[in-house]
Amino acid sequence: DQQVKQNSPSLSVQEGRISILNCDYTNSMFDYFLWYKKYPAEGPTFLISISSIKDKNEDGRFTVFLNKSAKHLSLHIVPSQPGDSAVYFCAAAISSGSARQLTFGSGTQLTVLP
């Protein structure tokens, strides 16, 4: 039973346009969410995070939106660039307590076409 789901395995977007990557979760205890980007032959790199006390967090071209009632988060990349082509993973965690366990989605392959 996947607690974090990325239902789109792939997404293609034209350079300069907006990329929107979606993620749904089922565990209402999750209160901290992260996005990672992964290039082939490299480990994932942290992109942006959001706590459940916020509904939006922005960092340059990257914005994450959180809709707690729908248990949905999305990552917006504006404008999209060819170098953004990678696999994007969303992850969720329960921030209380001393142990950290990130639950990841299965990833979305983003291709930005020049």
Place this chain on the structure above:
Amino acid sequence: KAGVTQTPRYLIKTRGQQVTLSCSPISGHRSVSWYQQTPGQGLQFLFEYFSETQRNKGNFPGRFSGRQFSNSRSEMNVSTLELGDSALYLCASSLFAGLDEQFFGPGTRLTVL
């Protein structure tokens, strides 16, 4: 500052064998987490170590074990390998345990024949 290093990068084993993977965290980082990545399953959490103690464990059988040394380097062991253990094994380090930003290594690609 050197990143997270994992050795070996590629490994081929046969069913029933055992394997040990190694992870050296970023200098000064004390927390190491291990993940298994398989196609369609994303990254699945194996365990986390902090100051040589296992702090959290994912839902994997006892064949998967790990340890952390006093210099924060970590090893992961899988015994009695099965075909389904073929995956990319990633380790990530962070300064402390908790929700600190994790820095991932490039992974070890394990193929079980």
